[in-house]
Structures are given as C-alpha cells and as structure tokens.
Amino acid sequence: MLQPKRVISPLRPNIDPLIQQWLKHRQELLIQYSQACAAHHSDLESLEVFCQTLMDYLSNGHFKIFEKLAECYKVYQPHSSGLDANLLEKISKTTDIALDFNDKYTNPKSLESLSEDLSCLGVSLANRMDWEDILIRDYLQLSSVE
Numbered sequence: 780m781l782q783p784k785r786v787i788s789p790l791r792p793n794i795d796p797l798i799q800q801w802l803k804h805r806q807e808l809l810i811q812y813s814q815a816c817a818a819h820h821s822d823l824e825s826l827e828v829f830c831q832t833l834m835d836y837l838s839n840g841h842f843k844i845f846e847k848l849a850e851c852y853k854v855y856q857p858h859s860s861g862l863d864a865n866l867l868e869k870i871s872k873t874t875d876i877a878l879d880f881n882d883k884y885t886n887p888k889s890l891e892s893l894s895e896d897l898s899c900l901g902v903s904l905a906n907r908m909d910w911e912d913i914l915i916r917d918y919l920q921l922s923s924v925e
Contacts (some may be wrong), residue, residue, distance in 0.1 A: 811829040833880070
C-alpha cells in the first residue's frame with residue numbers, strides 16, 4: 780500500500796542543524812560525565828570541564844532548542860498549548876538538580892559526596908535526555924506534514 784508523501788516544513792532547515800549540534804553537545808556531556816566519574820577525587824580539572832560542559836548543554840537546551848521548538852508549535856499548531864508542559868516541568872526539575880551540582884562543585888569545599896552526587900546527577904540526566912528525545916520526536920512529527 781502506498782504511504783502518503785510527507786512534506787518537510789520550511790522551518791526544518793533552520794532548526795535541524797541546531798538540534799544536531801545540541802545532540803553533539805549531549806555526547807560531549809556524556810563523555811565528560813564518564814570521565815568525571817572515573818577520575819580520582821583529586822582531579823578537579825575533569826570536574827571543572829564537566830561542570831562547564833553541563834552548563835553549556837543546559838543553556839543551549841533552554842535558550843535555543845526549546846524556544847525554537849515552541850516557535851514551531853506556534854506555526855503548525857497555533858491553537859495548541861505548545862510544548863508538552865508536563866515534560867517541560869520534569870526537565871525543569873532536572874535543571875535544578877544540575878544547577879545545584881554545578882554550584883556545589885565549581886569551587887568545591889569538599890569532594891566527600893562527589894560519587895553519590897554524580898550518581899544522582901547521572902540518573903537525572905538520563906531521565907532528562909529521555910524527555911528531551913520525546914520533545915524532539917514530537918517536533919519531527921509536527922514539522923513533517925502530509
């Protein structure tokens with residue numbers, strides 16, 4: 780059976796490269812996270828690089844990607860409420876966890892709870908990335924019209 784032809788939105792050429800770049804930043808973040816987990820507690824340089832990469836990833840998500848995705852909803856579903864508010868709320872909570880981690884370990888007074896904090900952050904980031912993937916999937920479906 781023939782499938783209906785999907786037409787790609789004219790906004791996609793502007794947004795897709797941003798998403799691809801952001802996903803590359805995500806890969807960098809995961810590499811830095813792994814290195815921070817594997818580093819000895821005395822390796823403050825790995826921790827510092829990870830914290831900076833984490834902040835860059837979060838800001839790109841909030842101030843570039845999510846804004847662009849919201850613009851797509853305004854164009855293609857003007858009567859909808861936009862991005863999934865439930866997902867955004869969950870993502871926002873992970874942002875708070877990441878910001879707390881960054882505040883604690885940018886100039887750490889103690890590394891005593893670093894392993895536990897990295898573990899908690901890792902779970903939070905995994906959930907966040909799952910929810911971000913849902914937003915991206917929804918965008919891809921929204922921006923491909925039949």
